[in-house]
Amino acid sequence: MLRTCLSHLAAPFLVAVIATAAHAADGKRVEARFERSACAVAVVPGERIECGVLSVPENRRKARSRTIRLPVMIFRSTAAVPATDPIVYLPGGPGLSSIEGRTTGKGNPFLAERDHILLEGRGNRFANPSLPCPEINALQAANATPAVQIAAVTRCRSALIGSGIDLDGYTSAEAADDLDDLRRLLGIRQWNLIGFSYGTRLAQTVLQRHPEGIRSVVLDSVLPIDVNYDEMATSALRRAIDAMIDACAADPDCDGRYPGLRERLATLVADADRNGIRAPDRILRGRDVVDAIATGLQRPGDIPSLPRIISEASEGRLTGLLPLTEQNPSNFNWGLRLSIWCSEEVPFEAPVRVAMQVSPTLGLGGVDGRAATPEMCAAWRVSSAGSTANDPVRGDVPVLILAGEFDPVTPPAWGRRLLTTLPNARFVQFPGQSHGAMFNRCGGQMTLAFLHDPRAPLNGDCVAKTPGIVFSTDGDAGPGKR
Numbered sequence: 001m002l003r004t005c006l007s008h009l010a011a012p013f014l015v016a017v018i019a020t021a022a023h024a025a026d027g028k029r030v031e032a033r034f035e036r037s038a039c040a041v042a043v044v045p046g047e048r049i050e051c052g053v054l055s056v057p058e059n060r061r062k063a064r065s066r067t068i069r070l071p072v073m074i075f076r077s078t079a080a081v082p083a084t085d086p087i088v089y090l091p092g093g094p095g096l097s098s099i100e101g102r103t104t105g106k107g108n109p110f111l112a113e114r115d116h117i118l119l120e121g122r123g124n125r126f127a128n129p130s131l132p133c134p135e136i137n138a139l140q141a142a143n144a145t146p147a148v149q150i151a152a153v154t155r156c157r158s159a160l161i162g163s164g165i166d167l168d169g170y171t172s173a174e175a176a177d178d179l180d181d182l183r184r185l186l187g188i189r190q191w192n193l194i195g196f197s198y199g200t201r202l203a204q205t206v207l208q209r210h211p212e213g214i215r216s217v218v219l220d221s222v223l224p225i226d227v228n229y230d231e232m233a234t235s236a237l238r239r240a241i242d243a244m245i246d247a248c249a250a251d252p253d254c255d256g257r258y259p260g261l262r263e264r265l266a267t268l269v270a271d272a273d274r275n276g277i278r279a280p281d282r283i284l285r286g287r288d289v290v291d292a293i294a295t296g297l298q299r300p301g302d303i304p305s306l307p308r309i310i311s312e313a314s315e316g317r318l319t320g321l322l323p324l325t326e327q328n329p330s331n332f333n334w335g336l337r338l339s340i341w342c343s344e345e346v347p348f349e350a351p352v353r354v355a356m357q358v359s360p361t362l363g364l365g366g367v368d369g370r371a372a373t374p375e376m377c378a379a380w381r382v383s384s385a386g387s388t389a390n391d392p393v394r395g396d397v398p399v400l401i402l403a404g405e406f407d408p409v410t411p412p413a414w415g416r417r418l419l420t421t422l423p424n425a426r427f428v429q430f431p432g433q434s435h436g437a438m439f440n441r442c443g444g445q446m447t448l449a450f451l452h453d454p455r456a457p458l459n460g461d462c463v464a465k466t467p468g469i470v471f472s473t474d475g476d477a478g479p480g481k482r
Helices: 134-141 146-162 172-185 198-209 233-249 252-257 261-275 286-297 303-314 334-344 351-356 374-380 412-420 441-452
Strands: 017-023 029-036 049-057 067-075 087-090 116-119 191-196 214-220 399-404 425-430
Touching: 029 172, 049 172, 087 198, 116 172, 134 146, 134 334, 146 334, 146 374, 172 198, 172 334, 191 198, 198 214, 214 441, 233 252, 233 261, 233 286, 233 303, 252 303, 261 286, 261 303, 286 303, 334 374, 399 412, 399 441, 412 425, 425 441
Parallel strands: 087 116, 087 191, 191 214, 214 399, 399 425
Antiparallel strands: 017 029, 029 049, 049 067, 067 116
């Protein structure tokens, strides 16, 4: 619940509802408003967590678009005099909730200096409406055939359209405008954005559309706006696997224990595709093996064990590999995911290059790292974004770009790419880390220091002292045991 006394944001909340004007394409007036409310998720009693709902047009390009409702959470700073520029965290996806599981501010290091604000993105789990399409999550986890998945896409689209949802309203541009509406309604002159994975793309969109409201930006595991993700998705995984294998080869002990690791993996994947690998509950194919390695690469604690796991699996010992093959359905809201992706990513991608990402020539068992396929988007049928939706971000706001050495989803080179168009950006690569480079002690320290003074020189001592990967040679170590 929102409190009556609201520290430095008190004035804007003297009334229950505050409105700001936006304009539709034909000049007619539409309203965005903020209302105090109970929290959309259960929170720890007694903490300074204040909640509300942002109401905005579903599609700002239409004069008579209906209103949608987006939950807001404000975690109040523990500082005696908080900084006037809060942080806003933008999660990955697209299609992941901003507020799910956010029950407490305890352990949140950002609150020592400033407030932390979360806006549930339009179409996500706690928004009204929500665009879940849960059947697609289940089919993805089961590696269902493309035809079966496309049929599920068609069914979900029909259900959402039938309920009155305007699927063209669910884009990064609209989400960026939601954020700026919220900033203005809360009476905040500027705030700081922290984006992770797809959240970095959304942060770039906000920077393009509303730079005046941004003090600084942290981009962790960057998806540049002008990168055609599905043309490179599996190649990004191939890069990360090769980086891990090269690191083992450069380590005399690792190379001595697990020689010829690249060839072993290639043989393992080929044998799995040709004959299958018998596991207790199923037959593993090459795609399953590579998916397991990809899962391990996203867990920094598991990366040191991967050479041993690959080597043992190539000899028929699956103890280390099998835990990594346990794939649970994701919790993406696929309706939102498809509306965003099919509007602003797929229209700019070359179908031939996209198709190559599941080619056997990559040596990865046909594993599919694409966010959505052209066939899915053909069934989803939303309007394509304008050509500027693929333009690289530009601006002079201070930006901190973080990357993990073994990231199999968003390679470090994608983060460096932004240095050419963001003159006040700094890039840091963390040895031994992966997707989510901020989520370690050094990454956290650098992020907090940057937010304290975004224009100060970066202190990279903790990065320099990071030893990088230390490969496991203990047969008892492995996923879930480190």
